[in-house]
Amino acid sequence: MMQDYELDAWLGSALEDTTDEQREQLHRLDEAITDMGLDPDEDPDQERFTGGATVILGDDTLEHAVDQWRDARLAASHARIAMSGAILAAYIRDDATEAELMERTGLSRRVIREALGRSDSR
Structure with a gap:
């Protein structure tokens, strides 16, 4: 549990x-x-x-924090879709194999195959 002096330091x-x-x-x-x-x-x-403290201190609201979370999830979804398009484009343009795409991106085989419209069961 946080000691008073630690809380004081955190509050600055x-x-x-x-x-x-x-x-x-x-x-x-x-x-x-x-x-x-x-x-x-x-x-x-x-x-x-920090998220809880900003609400307690009146620097943020629950509703704003939830809105930020929703915005971040939407942005992550859009980024994932764009990434899938980029993977597909590299596959087509560079005639890259799944293994090459995995090496270039550091992504898992499952993610690469999903982007290429393939399932791991094939």
Whole structure:
């Protein structure tokens, strides 16, 4: 569990604007993360603490955090589709084999085959 001095260091310049109630809520957030078997000092659990802390401190809202998550998922989906097109284009233009595409991209065989419209069962 985070000690007071650790929380003070984490808060930095925001410390003077933090209420006792917010400090208590931040400690409870840290405790809840720890009770989940997670380590608030490790990524991505540090992001979990930061995300919760920004809501507690009033710098963000739950709704905004959810909107950001949705936007990121949509962007990731679009990027994956574009990546699939790029893999297919390299396959056609360069007459590349699946193995060559795997080596060039560092992607798994399954991802390459999906981009090429193939299934692993063939």
